[in-house]
Amino acid sequence: MTSPLLNKLNGLDRRWIFLGMALAVLSPILLQIGSDETPSPPTIKLFDQIERLPEGSRILMAMDFDPTSAAELYPMALGFTRHCCLRHHKLYFVTIWPTGKPMIESTIKAVVQADFGSGDRQYVYGVDYMNLGYLAGDAVAISQMSSDIRKARPQDARGTSLDELSIMSGVPSVKEMDLIVNVSAGFPGGKEWVQYAATPQKIPIAIGCTGVQSTQLFPYYPDQLLGLVTGIRGAIEYETMLAAKYPNPYANRNKRPAFLRGGAQRWAHRLMIGLIVLGNGIHLANRYRRTPRR
Amino acid sequence: MNRETRFWTAMFLGGCLLLAFQSLGTERGVGQQFVVRVDATTGKIIPAAKEASDVSAAVKTVIYEPAAKGDPEAIWSFSRTAGIWIAALLTLCIFSYLYRDNVFYKLAESIIVGVSAGYWIVTNFWEVLVAKVLVKLAPDVARYAFLPDTPTNVKADYLYLVPVVLGCMVFCRLIPKIAWMGRWPLAFVVGTTAGLKLTSFLDADFVRQIRSTVLPLVVFSADASGGSALDWKQSIQNIVIVISVLSCVTYFYFSVEHKGLVGRISRVGIWVLMISFGASFALTVMGRITLLTMRLQFLFDEWLGLVRI
Amino acid sequence: MDFHSDTNAKKEIITTRVKSGGQSAFESLVFVGKRPWDCRERVRFTKKTLAMLLFLVVFPALSLADESAGSTKQRVWFDTGKTSFALLTIAICATVIICTELARRGKPFYVRPIAGLLAMEEAVGRATEMGKPILFVPGIEDIKEIDTVAGLMVLSSVAKMAAEYDTPLEVPTSRALVMTAAREAVQAAALAAGRPDYYNEDRIHYITDEQFGYVASVCGWMYREKPAACFFLGKFFAESLFLAEAGNAVGAIQIAGTAETTQLPFFVAACDYTLLGEELFAASAYLSGEPAQMGMLKGQDFGKLAAIVLLLFGCSLATWDSISPRGKSEEGQNLPRRSQWITDTVLKGG
């Protein structure tokens, strides 16, 4: 007994699956279908901490990602930076990824300079924020920073000596930070910041990481980690909270890059579920066909 | 002409038509990029009306920053517009690999191999050889040639000659007579790796992981009346964690046959591993989809301008 | 001059393994070891060696130690806070070394079969039958990751099999130092297999340091050359699935192994055999067939036993704490938990 449909499905070219995936992701983008998220406790914790810190607290923004992981992490970096600027904290940008430099620069440009670069409470470079740039040496760079920033890097990303920046006075090492916010795409990243800076120096740390990395970082939460924002879902959660607290202008669609990616997410997940069910359907049908019948 | 060729020719022509319509028929155009000129030393914007030759005479260092089309000081940027087009076409070249290996993919592949190898050499040249080695060995040279901000009171640290010599010994392999010396840097690197990782893995992966698994199997928590009540949720969680870890560790046993009790426990171990793999796989899907979303957004928003994000 | 030589014993084991083949080979494995004093050969120091060593290692280490110690008033040579960790390190290392010595002296150890390792020879054989090349990817990280070193160690075993069958083995690398090491390993394997002319430097080449640039090139090569067997052993990140799916599309037997826990699911889903974590490190010991190295596996098992005992003991103490807390001392302070002895003293860490 043969079934033409089953034969066709057994020999299904994987390129049809590729086409299905392309359609599942592309249609929500073209039709502008987004998706919201209910915030989860690890995300709420970071949000509350940034809310709770008194104005002008020092926050180290460690942006350890590159263009390849920017899809998940850039919206997150924007959200964190926006929130810190709204609360008027002092920001210290740094990266231990050589490819992280342009990420810092575009975050600064898109948030600090575009949204908070003017007005009476504007952000001034060297006073309210600064960019340490790229520190080579992976984990070594982190432990160097936590003992002496100037030893790790005597100048900022623009080549200005750290002693000339007023924001750096009274900041000999990472110990003086009130919070470390790390956006991490892998190694070196979140794990190293926890192991070499946050835990030994007892500084609260929150990490925004990719979905892949979350399983590796989850064991550190909540003892060694204050908050953990995971993947695009975490970014959507953060945007949802920002939009609820500061609806003007952050409830606006064009300030919510992660929200727009949520729709594609949902449809792609539905496709994956459908594929797994279909695959098992084929498998069971094959088994049924192979069993000899009396 | 067979069916496949006909299909792809039609797709290609359709794409060209769409591009032509978008770039000629819409106000936004396709991949058009605008910049403002900024004086790097003062940070001031140079008005768009000024001619390029006047600007270069008056301002020594001009940098360009992206700007919106409507910005009064914005000028059209050829290099960035061309860049967006090239980036978009290369993106399509890579996507074509999904269909099958073809000339376009090969082209993109050869470009990325050459560009990325060069990229890392250049990056490491500036970030390591200049910023680390040269600054340590000859700070004065570094200050005059590349890094004017190198502090003047730094003395040369000749200890850094050792890694340089070691690094150069890698090239010994090219000369048969002293090829054996090429193994020294390898031995040094592998030796340090072994020494460093031995303690760091024992600490982070052995001691710490066991420590965080030392959990009470029964958990009580304070209830509303002040007494203690069994926290069954936490208790179950702890019991599952401890049993899972124990059974998985048993699975990894090399010197005991997986028979009898050990066999049964290690079977539970492999089940736990499978559950964890299934979950990790599914947790990753989200990230991968996001990457694809971003690439498609680049094509349809930044390049074609079909959607506005 | 050889640092240790038990080549005869090694040969014997390899022949038994190859002859009997498969699972039974491991079961019938009885080590023919030598006494330790036969294995150890004296190392002769020449003046040149000593001078180089002094220059390379001892002098910088001492001068650095001097520099950093100069600032503190008193030089403390041992960090007493790390005593328990030091003892633990010594205990684990000693167990492993003792087991090695016992294996060398001829004590037989049982080692369970690992499917992925048994399949390696089969994969090489299949490539030979089909007249197609073998692909070996030693991960995408540099040699400073121990996973890469483990991958290279397996490479030497795979290269030896491939040399015996005279099947081309392609090793593209993503780091220059890995390329150098891989060349050394393959050259040595070709010599050991008695086919020095098998070694072809062009087959082991550097592509680019960039993760996806490297993958683009390797996958393109896979599509064009259609290897019959693919080995992915080393440190992998996101490209794991990429490589495995490309190999799957060309119908290759795929054997993967990594200690990167995030990538294991993809290898498990897309490859025929996967070495999970520790098995990657055990692989080269297994494949070498040397008694000394096999003894190490036994030593590792004692480490696992210690982990299990510590866990059981710690959890019982913690449960006891939970059921009947220790209450307060006379000064009114909470008494430390009983399990604290395990977590804060025995497992203090470094």
Place this chain on the structure above:
Amino acid sequence: MSKTVPILIASIVGFIMIVANFSPPLLPVRQIAEDWFTIVATIAMMLGGANLCLHHLKKISDREAGWGFSTVTLLSFFITIAVGLLKVGAVPESEQQLKFAWSGPFQQEGSGFWWIYQYLFSPIVSTMFALLAFYVASAAFRAFRAKNVEAILLLLTALIVLVGQTRDREITSLFLPPPVEGALPYFPIADLTEFIRKTFVTAGQRAIMIGIALGVVATSLRILLGLDRSYLGGDE
């Protein structure tokens, strides 16, 4: 000599690193070693570059299939290096740096090297990464089939987590009574996902990590004791 010295170097350096972990005055040695590694690796990278050139030059001179693509590779390699080393289009950023023509940052926005990164390097690399979305789907379709107990567990957890990850998880609370006013909505599958993550995923990883640590110890000892010298090549 050719073999003994490298083994001695590896053993001595390795043991110093272990001892340094426990001895405060020696502790900086570990950091210095990592620093040195970066320098050695960077110099070795030049060897890699040379190898790349030779590899492709050979293809071109042999007129191997696809030698034209080798030309493209070599061209893009040399152009990138020239643009990056000469800092084409990079300008000094502050007044005091004006007299140093080469002082501009090499990755400055608008410079040639930046252009190469932005419009050649980055799009190709991120598109390669994006292809994984397709491969995740095809791997799941092929591999997640209920062949045995292990495979059933694998696919069931994957399904549960896939549903629990997006807002589609709300479907599972359809059969529950509506939540009490003011309480957070309750989604059984989201809780189940969280439970799997906190227990099985964590436990599986921990067990693997414990095993890995022991594997690393054994592998390191093999190197330090000179038992495995495969990375150092054979006797000549």
